[in-house]
Amino acid sequence: MLLVTCPVCHASGDETDFHFGGQAHVARPATSNPEGISDEQQREYLFTRINPKGLHFERVRCDRGCGKWFHAARDTMTMEFKAFYGITELPPDHVIKQAKGAWAEYFTMRMKKQK
Amino acid sequence: MLKPRYSIFSLARNAMNYHKDWERAWRSPSPKAEYDAVIVGAGGHGLATAYYLAKNHKMTNIAVVEKGWLGGGNTGRNTTIIRSNYLQDPSIAIYELARTLYEGLSQELNYNVMFSPRGVLMLCQTQHELRAFQRTAHANRLAGLDCRMITPAEVKEIVPIINDDPNCRYPILGAYYQPRGGTGRHDAVAWGYARGADDMGVDIIQNCEVTGIQRDGNQVMGLETSRGVIKTKKVGVVTAGNVSTVMDMAGVRMPIESLCLQALVSEPIKPVIDCVVMANTVHGYMSQSDKGELVIGGGTDPYNNYSQRGSFASLEHTITALIETFPIISRLRMLRHWGGIVDMTGDRSPIIGKTPVDGLYVNCGWGTGGFKAIPGSGWVFADTLANDRPHKIAEAFSMERFTEGRFIDESVAAAVAH
Numbered sequence: 001m002l003l004v005t006c007p008v009c010h011a012s013g014d015e016t017d018f019h020f021g022g023q024a025h026v027a028r029p030a031t032s033n034p035e036g037i038s039d040e041q042q043r044e045y046l047f048t049r050i051n052p053k054g055l056h057f058e059r060v061r062c063d064r065g066c067g068k069w070f071h072a073a074r075d076t077m078t079m080e081f082k083a084f085y086g087i088t089e090l091p092p093d094h095v096i097k098q099a100k101g102a103w104a105e106y107f108t109m110r111m112k113k114q115k
Numbered sequence: 116m117l118k119p120r121y122s123i124f125s126l127a128r129n130a131m132n133y134h135k136d137w138e139r140a141w142r143s144p145s146p147k148a149e150y151d152a153v154i155v156g157a158g159g160h161g162l163a164t165a166y167y168l169a170k171n172h173k174m175t176n177i178a179v180v181e182k183g184w185l186g187g188g189n190t191g192r193n194t195t196i197i198r199s200n201y202l203q204d205p206s207i208a209i210y211e212l213a214r215t216l217y218e219g220l221s222q223e224l225n226y227n228v229m230f231s232p233r234g235v236l237m238l239c240q241t242q243h244e245l246r247a248f249q250r251t252a253h254a255n256r257l258a259g260l261d262c263r264m265i266t267p268a269e270v271k272e273i274v275p276i277i278n279d280d281p282n283c284r285y286p287i288l289g290a291y292y293q294p295r296g297g298t299g300r301h302d303a304v305a306w307g308y309a310r311g312a313d314d315m316g317v318d319i320i321q322n323c324e325v326t327g328i329q330r331d332g333n334q335v336m337g338l339e340t341s342r343g344v345i346k347t348k349k350v351g352v353v354t355a356g357n358v359s360t361v362m363d364m365a366g367v368r369m370p371i372e373s374l375c376l377q378a379l380v381s382e383p384i385k386p387v388i389d390c391v392v393m394a395n396t397v398h399g400y401m402s403q404s405d406k407g408e409l410v411i412g413g414g415t416d417p418y419n420n421y422s423q424r425g426s427f428a429s430l431e432h433t434i435t436a437l438i439e440t441f442p443i444i445s446r447l448r449m450l451r452h453w454g455g456i457v458d459m460t461g462d463r464s465p466i467i468g469k470t471p472v473d474g475l476y477v478n479c480g481w482g483t484g485g486f487k488a489i490p491g492s493g494w495v496f497a498d499t500l501a502n503d504r505p506h507k508i509a510e511a512f513s514m515e516r517f518t519e520g521r522f523i524d525e526s527v528a529a530a531v532a533h
Contacts, residue, residue: 001426002418016428020418022372039518047370047461047517051359053421076373076421101363 002074007084009066021059023049024071025106050102053077057091057103060084118314120225140306141185141313146320146342150178152349152500153338155325155361157181159190159301160478160485161353162308162319163493164500169315171494172501177317178347180340182324186305189355192423192455193486194378194400194412196391198235198296200262202251203523205511206464207258212508213491217299220490226307228299229405234390235296236265236273238440240285241396248291262293276387276443283439285396298391298402298410304489328365328475335365335474351476351500356421356456358479365472369479370517371458374415376483377425377433379452383407387443397436401444408450411437415457415483425454457482464523467496467512468505476500477514 002015011017029037029045050056053076060072073082073095083095090096096107118138119125129137152168154161157179168174181187197217199210216223217230239245248264255262270290271279279287309319320342327339328350337346354361356373383406393400398414413433416425430452438445460466460480465488467478478496481488495506505513511523 001428014428015417015426039520043370043518048368049359049370049372051369051372051419053357053360053373056419058418074418076419079420079422102368 002079002081004060004072004081005084006062006065006068007070007086008068009062011062011065013065017062017064019061019063021061021069024057024059025110050106052101052103054100055082055095055098055103057099059087118310121227140310141319144318144320146178146180146323146340146345147318149346150318151176151347152351153177153345153347154179154351154353155338156188156353156355157185157305157309157319157321158188158353158355159186159305159308159489160355160481160492160496161351162186162305162312163489164351164353164478164496165317165319165493166308166312166315167493167497168501169312169317172497174501175316178345179312179317179319180323180325180338180345181319181321182341184321185309185319186302189455189457189485190301190305190489192378192453193301194402194410195298195301195486196235196296196393196400196402196484197230197232197299197487198293198391199487200235200237200251200255200260200291200293200296201525202254203464203525204254204258205508205523206525207255207260208508209491209495209512210488211258211260211491212494213488214295216490216494220304220307224307224311226303226310228303228307230297230299231405232295232297233402234273234292234294236270236390236392237291238270238287238392238394238396239289239291240287240394242288244396245288248289252291260293261295262291265290265292273390274388274392276441277392278440278442285394285439296391298404299486301486304486308489308493325361325364328361330365330472333471333473335472348474349476349500350474351478351496353478353496355458355479355481355485358458358477362470362477365470365475367470367472367475369477370460370466370514371480372419373421373456374418374459375420375423375425375454376412376415376457377430377452377454378410378412379430380404380408380410380450381444381447382450384409384447388441392440394436394440397440399433399436399440401437401441409444409447415459416454420454421456423454423456457485459483461517462522462524463526465492465512466514467492467509468499468514469503470514
């Protein structure tokens, strides 16, 4: 049983109080450029998933609490949560540093964009 | 190098000698420097692929590498249900091929896989579900499958322990029945294919984890493993829940998420149910093993998981549903409970075929229902690998379908929605 804390209303509960919404930080390409997207981009958005053995970032909804969506960083081997953070936020820096593979690439790209 | 065949006579002969002289079912060879093809993953699908590569395509200079032990993943963790009554034509084709091969598999492999066509019942517990299964029934009849809708009275006759109270929360409104479906012995399927493949010269290398995929340009050149580099120009990745991590080594991102699916068995009891019952609406399925244990499965846990351990909440959900359906089991004690990591695709259908990397093939995405497909999956994947083009049945299951929007949507027709 996973124990989750909502970063919005700060309520803690076990996993049945929350709803898991899959991979975090998936941007819909059609939002910014509805005409210019290719079939490949649409596939990436809808189906291709980062599916790491280790640190993963996912969306969670505070189902029986405030109802807000938020983000969680969790290890898929140990099930340990590393951080809970807001839906518009990036994970804390020390967690980003632990990201590997496709997630590390993603955060590097996001950091570049922010600068 | 033919092995002595198993028979009633070999059994009697060995019984005389306290079973001390049985020969090993397969060798444990060290990897050679180079093979014509290497299969990654010695589960049912991987071993079946190797078997049919050797048997149908005469490729015997091949190896199967396995990070743990043979058949120790989902092949040994499923609830052994075999059926082929899916909704879409491509699914019907591959699952029915598999079911048909299961019928003759014990003879084919000279290994008792205990295929037991005891019948599979899929309950209809809402009007919507009843209509959905009627639609599947029509699709299956057009495809020539031997399946039919049955009435609540017939359900009660086939499964006397079922709760047929018309006033319960989810009353039985009928069922979709495939009498030729049933169960098999999951370990024996892996062991039988392993023994058969080994017999034809296939090297099955256990405790050999793949750590890298070597490429020259876009062509696969070999595998880096915990037991050294193995050169090969054809690699078939059949690693179920771990497919994303293996494909990552070749730089291919998969449309897959790995989730935990749990199952459990009860203490052994006298025979109470002689078919398989699946209850989609309430999320659970049950059959009874030859040892008398009730074999129980349900839906997946809701989040990515590689740990092969699930959460009690999902388990409780399944048990609650089955106690409502079979009140007789409410006081049974549970004997064992485990989890397996299943590879889920967006449309709940598998991916079989070539990849953007030359010489790299993939057979994955079987999700929660791979056991039933093992012989058919191995058959078409071996053909795909040997001829470097998709087998006719595998064509529809290519990875490109996610780009082209040509889905094989089985999320509704699955026995239990995940």
